[in-house]
Amino acid sequence: MFNAECLTPHHAKYYAWELTRRHAASEEGRLSQSLFDASVDLNPHQIDAALFALENPLSKGVMLADEVGLGKTIEAALVMCQLWAERRRRLLVICPAALRKQWAQELSDKFNVPAQVLDARTWLRLRQEGIYEPLDRDVISIMSLNFAARMEAQLGSVPWDLVVIDEAHKLRNAHRKSHETGQSLKRSLAGRRKLLLTATPLQNSLLELYGLSSLIDEDIFGDERSFRAQYGNSGGDLIALRRRLQPFVKRTLRKDVLEYVPYTRRHALTTPFTPSDDEQRLYDLISAYLQCDFSYGFPQRQKHLVALILRKLLASSTEAVVTTLEAIRDRLQKLFERQSIGADWFEHLVEGDELDEELLEAAAEDAEAAAAAGENPAGIDFDLLRSEMVELDTYISIAHGIREDQKSHALLNALEQGFARLADMGAPRKAVIFTESRRTQEYLARFLEAHGHAGKVVTFSGGNQGTGATGIYQRWLARYAGSDRATGSPAVDRRTALIDYFREHAEILIATEAAAEGVNLQFCSLVVNYDLPWNPQRVEQRIGRCHRYGQRFDVVVINFLNQRNEADRRVLELLQDKFRLFDGVFGASDEILGRIEAGIDFEKRIAEIYDRCRTPQEIDAAFADLRAELDADIQARMQETEKLLLEHFDADIHNLLKTHRERAETQIDRISRLFWLLTRHVLAGKARFDARQLAFDLALPPLPHIPAGHYQLIRKGESARQAPPEHTRIYRLTHPLGEYVLDQGRNAAAADATLQFDYARWLEARNPRISVIERLVGQNGWLQLNLLELDSFQREEHLVFTAQADSGELLDQETCEKLFQLMASVQPAAGAAPEALHGNARRQLDAALSRALEQNDKYFQQEREKLDAWADDRILAAEQALQDTKLRLKGLKRQARLAQSMDEARRMQDEIRRAEGEQRRQRQEIFAVEDEIETRRDALIEALEKRLHRASRTHTLFTVRWTVR
Numbered sequence: 001m002f003n004a005e006c007l008t009p010h011h012a013k014y015y016a017w018e019l020t021r022r023h024a025a026s027e028e029g030r031l032s033q034s035l036f037d038a039s040v041d042l043n044p045h046q047i048d049a050a051l052f053a054l055e056n057p058l059s060k061g062v063m064l065a066d067e068v069g070l071g072k073t074i075e076a077a078l079v080m081c082q083l084w085a086e087r088r089r090r091l092l093v094i095c096p097a098a099l100r101k102q103w104a105q106e107l108s109d110k111f112n113v114p115a116q117v118l119d120a121r122t123w124l125r126l127r128q129e130g131i132y133e134p135l136d137r138d139v140i141s142i143m144s145l146n147f148a149a150r151m152e153a154q155l156g157s158v159p160w161d162l163v164v165i166d167e168a169h170k171l172r173n174a175h176r177k178s179h180e181t182g183q184s185l186k187r188s189l190a191g192r193r194k195l196l197l198t199a200t201p202l203q204n205s206l207l208e209l210y211g212l213s214s215l216i217d218e219d220i221f222g223d224e225r226s227f228r229a230q231y232g233n234s235g236g237d238l239i240a241l242r243r244r245l246q247p248f249v250k251r252t253l254r255k256d257v258l259e260y261v262p263y264t265r266r267h268a269l270t271t272p273f274t275p276s277d278d279e280q281r282l283y284d285l286i287s288a289y290l291q292c293d294f295s296y297g298f299p300q301r302q303k304h305l306v307a308l309i310l311r312k313l314l315a316s317s318t319e320a321v322v323t324t325l326e327a328i329r330d331r332l333q334k335l336f337e338r339q340s341i342g343a344d345w346f347e348h349l350v351e352g353d354e355l356d357e358e359l360l361e362a363a364a365e366d367a368e369a370a371a372a373a374g375e376n377p378a379g380i381d382f383d384l385l386r387s388e389m390v391e392l393d394t395y396i397s398i399a400h401g402i403r404e405d406q407k408s409h410a411l412l413n414a415l416e417q418g419f420a421r422l423a424d425m426g427a428p429r430k431a432v433i434f435t436e437s438r439r440t441q442e443y444l445a446r447f448l449e450a451h452g453h454a455g456k457v458v459t460f461s462g463g464n465q466g467t468g469a470t471g472i473y474q475r476w477l478a479r480y481a482g483s484d485r486a487t488g489s490p491a492v493d494r495r496t497a498l499i500d501y502f503r504e505h506a507e508i509l510i511a512t513e514a515a516a517e518g519v520n521l522q523f524c525s526l527v528v529n530y531d532l533p534w535n536p537q538r539v540e541q542r543i544g545r546c547h548r549y550g551q552r553f554d555v556v557v558i559n560f561l562n563q564r565n566e567a568d569r570r571v572l573e574l575l576q577d578k579f580r581l582f583d584g585v586f587g588a589s590d591e592i593l594g595r596i597e598a599g600i601d602f603e604k605r606i607a608e609i610y611d612r613c614r615t616p617q618e619i620d621a622a623f624a625d626l627r628a629e630l631d632a633d634i635q636a637r638m639q640e641t642e643k644l645l646l647e648h649f650d651a652d653i654h655n656l657l658k659t660h661r662e663r664a665e666t667q668i669d670r671i672s673r674l675f676w677l678l679t680r681h682v683l684a685g686k687a688r689f690d691a692r693q694l695a696f697d698l699a700l701p702p703l704p705h706i707p708a709g710h711y712q713l714i715r716k717g718e719s720a721r722q723a724p725p726e727h728t729r730i731y732r733l734t735h736p737l738g739e740y741v742l743d744q745g746r747n748a749a750a751a752d753a754t755l756q757f758d759y760a761r762w763l764e765a766r767n768p769r770i771s772v773i774e775r776l777v778g779q780n781g782w783l784q785l786n787l788l789e790l791d792s793f794q795r796e797e798h799l800v801f802t803a804q805a806d807s808g809e810l811l812d813q814e815t816c817e818k819l820f821q822l823m824a825s826v827q828p829a830a831g832a833a834p835e836a837l838h839g840n841a842r843r844q845l846d847a848a849l850s851r852a853l854e855q856n857d858k859y860f861q862q863e864r865e866k867l868d869a870w871a872d873d874r875i876l877a878a879e880q881a882l883q884d885t886k887l888r889l890k891g892l893k894r895q896a897r898l899a900q901s902m903d904e905a906r907r908m909q910d911e912i913r914r915a916e917g918e919q920r921r922q923r924q925e926i927f928a929v930e931d932e933i934e935t936r937r938d939a940l941i942e943a944l945e946k947r948l949h950r951a952s953r954t955h956t957l958f959t960v961r962w963t964v965r
Contacts, residue, residue: 007681008755008826009748010958014785014799015674015820016745017957019733021787021797022086024852025057025859034081035664036671037732039714040110042078043261043549045252046071047664050078052250053195057793057856058863060217061194063168065201065251068540070261071549072197073106076164079195080140081111085734088161089138094185095166097144103166104142105495105519108487112732115140119147145170149184156188163189165215168196172208174215175224186215201249202645206231209245209645216248220866222873229880230873242645244869247862264525265554266547268582269417270572273410274563279318282398283565286314286321289391291611296335296385297328297392308607312436315568316531317407317444320437322399329392336385407560408447411530414558415453415508418526427553430502430524432509434542436531438462441510444530448508456507462514464494473497482709483727495519513538515545522550528558534571534603536579543581557582566616570623571606675733675741676713682741687711695728698737706737750958754827755783757964762822772815773822776964781805782837783816784959788848791951792856800848802841803962810840819962830961837959845954864941871937878929882922889915 023030031050035042045066053062053075066072080091093103093115104115116122116139126134135141135158148155165171165185174182194216202209210227213220221227221244231241254263275283289295290307298306313320334341411433419429435441438461448457459466464473473490476497480486487493502509503523509515524546533539547555559582562568575581609622672694679696680689686700694713701708711731732738759773783803790796801816811819892915896908 007677008750008753008824010750010753010755010785010826010960011820011824012678012681012745013748013750013957015678016742016748017787017797017799019671019674019678020085020742020746021799022795024796024798024855025055025794029667030054031078031082031664032667032671033085033733034078034111036668036675037081037085037714037734038078038111039730040074042074042664043071043257044664045257046075046078049075049250049252050082053079054082056247056859056862058859059193059248060191061163061196062248062250063196063198063201063212063216065198065249067252067254068199069263069544069548070252070254070257072199073103073166074110076166076195076197077107077111080107080162080164081113083161084113084140089140090158090161091140091164092135092155092158092160092162093140093142093164093166094145094148095142095164096170097146099166100142100144101514105492107140108492112730112734113140114138115142118143120150123151145181145185148188149181152184152188156190160189160192162193162195164195164197166197168198168212168215169200169208171215172211175207175211182211182215186218190218201251206236206241209241209249213248219870220244220248222870223877225880226873226877229876238645244866245645247866261549264547264551266543266583267421267554267556268576269414269421269556269558270561271410271414271417271558272561272563273407275406276402278398278402279405280564282318282321282395282402283314285391285395285398286310286325287610289395291614296332296380296388298331304604304607304611307611308603311607311610312531312534315562316435316437317405317440318399318402319443320439322396323439325392325396325399329389329396332385332389332392335380336382336389404447407530407562408444410560411444411448411528412451414528414560418528418556418558421556422526422553425525425553427525428523429507430509430521431507431526431528432502432511432515432521432524432546433528433530434511434513434515436513436533438512440530441512444510448510453508458498458502458506458509460495460498460502460509460511460515460519462512464491464498469494469498472501476500480727482707483729485728519545520548520550521545522548522552525551525553525555526558527555530560532559532572532575534606536575536581536602539575539579539581566619567610567613567623570619574623574627671733672713675738678745679713679731679738679741682744701737702740703736706740711737752829752833752959754830754961754963755824756827757819757822757824757962759822759964770818770821773818773964776805776811776815776819778964779805779807780961780963781807781811782833782959783811783819783962784833784837784841785816785957786841786845787955787957788845788852789953789955790849790852791953792853793859796852798848798852799957800841800844802837802844804837804840819964822964833959833961841956849952860945867937867941871933874933875926875930878922878926882919882926885915885919885922889919 019033023032031047031054034050035047049064049066049072053064064072064075066075076093080093083089083091095103100117104117107113107115116134116137118134118141123134131137135154143151171179171182171185173179174186177183196212196216198212201212207224207227210221210224230237254261289297290310294300295303310321310324313324331341415431418431422429433444435444441459441461445457445459449455458472459469473494477486477493485496487496498509499519499521502521509521509524511519515521527543527546529539529542533542543555543557559572559576561572576583605626609619609626613619613622676694683696683698683702686702687696687698689696694715695711697710698706698708707729710728712728713731729735733742757773759770759777763769781804783801786800786802788798788800790798801811801813803811803816803819805811889912892908892912896905896912899905899908
């Protein structure tokens with residue numbers, strides 16, 4: 001590799017434009033900037049998916065439907081990172097509320113792009129701080145599905161470059177007028193490019209594909225009627241449907257990637273425990289209380305949710321449930337004293353706990369509704385109320401008498417079992433214990449510290465504000481002050497500090513649900529479900545923190561079984577056997593997880609069984625019914641349909657993906673080399689460089705907002721997994737310093753000159769021979785570099801070399817690119833370039849423009865075919881409506897012939913006349929419909945033709961005389 005001191009301004013200009021130019025949609029280099037900047041080892045299928053999402057500039061969006069665990073988030077982030085690098089920064093992520101933090105963390109950690117999580121509270125705070133348009137900022141916005149639906153007007157006013165919708169199957173019924181969230185998003189995001197993510201694109205009906213397609217683009221298919229007519233019946237043309245789906249749906253299966261994604265296995269351990277008599281008595285008393293038909297302890301409309309929460313806390317620990325019991329007792333006391341119950345009473349009920357966010361949101365909505373309805377103390381039976389208060393006092397007294405739960409003693413044995421399994425595998429002695437209650441978390445931390453694990457325990461929760469956590473955070477902050485690792489966000493840095501502490505020092509992490517999202521624990525391979533959520537999606541999320549790409553060992557999952565509770569046993573069996581959460585290579589079944597409409601609904605079903613069933617026989621029967629429902633949902637026919645429509649049939653898929661990886665790695669290596677050399681050239685005199693480590697110390701920052709310090713060029717492969725030295729800033733194309741270097745290179749003054757390229761020195765540095773350059777040694781000639789800007793369906797930039805030797809030989813693009821790998825010295829200009837060079841340059845530019853327009857014409861034809869198919873669908877729908885009327889008329893006439901009375905006959909004749917009138921109207925309208933659809937289709941095609949070549953411009957970057965020695 002040659003010295004940057006020999007980099008000429010012409011090299012710098014070429015390198016900077018090559019690193020920043022907007023590639024054509026079809027170029028594999030389109031992803032070069034995001035691939036280079038990503039702090040993650042990317043797999044070929046992820047590159048393939050991201051290229052698919054970016055390919056057609058006319059497309060209004062695509063759906064990535066990889067199976068669970070293959071990295072759809074990474075694929076979408078790659079696309080957003082590339083758009084960010086292209087300065088297209090109006091980017092939005094819409095996802096379930098529980099995934100918002102995870103998205104923000106992934107974008108920040110792996111792609112170094114800023115993200116903001118927006119909800120009602122954050123929106124109000126930003127407005128109060130003077131940010132009146134929170135969506136109009138250079139930051140990726142992330143919001144929940146519900147919040148996005150409520151912000152319809154605000155979302156609709158932003159010209160989004162891309163909208164990513166995660167867990168898109170939740171919107172599979174968006175085409176229905178009754179689906180308020182889907183309808184709102186269709187209105188607010190109409191015409192915006194979308195990227196839908198789902199592991200389960202087809203669950204129960206082909207119409208779900210229609211619903212998702214209508215969310216992307218209403219012109220993909222005609223309407224529901226024509227879709228049903230063509231594909232909805234048993235004789236539907238699924239081959240034609242597959243052909244229409246291919247441009248906007250891409251699905252990768254786990255079996256496609258096993259060659260290069262080394263998945264480890266899961267192993268389940270069940271730890272039985274027997275509650276003490278007092279614990280069982282408390283459980284039985286509270287269960288009976290929850291099964292009462294009426295209670296003053298909570299509003300009737302909230303009974304099921306409060307019961308669900310109490311049962312979760314009761315299964316967690318006595319410490320967790322006692323505070324909730326006291327909150328209910330306080331409510332009873334207020335009612336007894338005729339005090340009003342505030343709308344915030346529910347928050348007080350779960351104060352100190354961090355339950356599933358979906359559950360808390362649902363309960364909070366019910367609490368607001370209950371508060372709005374109001375309560376009337378005058379109608380209270382005070383004798384009954386007093387009796388209930390005595391009951392609660394009894395429960396609280398029993399709870400305070402239980403010092404240590406038997407389950408926590410079972411945890412000690414479970415940990416030793418688990419650690420022994422890790423030792424057999426050679427895995428680090430690390431365990432993450434999940435609980436749904438922060439009070440249980442605090443109890444377990446004290447218990448484990450007192451029973452052989454002193455100094456080895458760290459806790460992780462939503463706030464992370466405890467004394468121990470604050471100490472860890474402050475030490476971490478002192479350690480990383482002045483480096484990019486410290487983001488400046490206390491919440492993010494506290495999370496990072498605690499995970500780092502767990503990795504480097506502690507053996508046990510006790511985590512609430514806050515760690516089930518946005519936290520990567522591949523270095524840990526023991527997961528303990530101290531409380532087992534009834535929501536299988538939540539369980540899968542927990543295990544997925546450890547069992548994910550990058551995990552080197554099999555993952556051991558420990559669950560607890562209450563020997564005295566038949567319902568708990570059945571829940572564990574359901575999650576174990578039906579959902580396959582704890583064993584195998586891949587964990588949860590996509591087919592079943594995807595068919596659960598909402599986790600909270602599934603939890604309510606289980607809670608109903610707890611509330612309704614009193615005997616083991618009733619419990620067995622209820623869970624048998626639930627299992628049967630799940631079996632009915634998984635239809636073999638639908639799985640076969642999904643396979644036919646969405647799976648790869650290409651036998652060479654592995655070779656294709658392998659080629660993607662090899663080309664991406666070559667591209668990244670090239671970018672790394674160009675960026676490093678350009679940086680050395682631009683920052684010469686301002687920084688001291690270490691070529692072996694690809695690092696430098698910046699002593700004189702070129703701009704006030706760029707900090708001095710130690711910078712490390714971002715690395716890939718094995719070196720990427722090694723933590724950079726402390727106080728190191730990761731240097732990327734999108735780093736402010738990187739953007740400064742690129743701007744300086746693009747604007748470098750590259751005057752006419754003679755460049756003397758030194759091939760001999762290239763060989764002295766033990767670089768490989770370049771045969772096309774060897775034959776140029778001793779020759780001279782002229783060279784020009786032009787920038788071709790094409791404003792077509794999207795803006796694209798092409799660097800076009802034109803070069804010729806004095807002998808008259810023309811040098812092709814590849815030879816010129818290789819020429820600029822050599823070091824060179826700058827000599828004074830040697831006269832004016834010959835006219836022949838300028839003539840050749842014009843021909844080269846015309847040829848490049850022609851190639852670009854030819855590629856764009858393919859997109860135009862693809863879009864035209866889509867619009868033709870849409871028009872045919874709409875006409876078919878009109879014809880189908882007429883056919884339906886004919887069939888209905890035929891049925892009415894048959895019924896009239898069988899009429900039993902004159903009144904019935906007259907009524908049938910009236911209906912026949914109305915149907916005949918409708919038939920005549922439809923016959924007349926069908927031609928008008930055809931004309932209307934044809935007119936609209938032609939207008940759309942005409943608009944596309946105008947966009948095909950709106951403008952093109954050329955700029956000469958430099959012209960030089962060259963010689964090779």
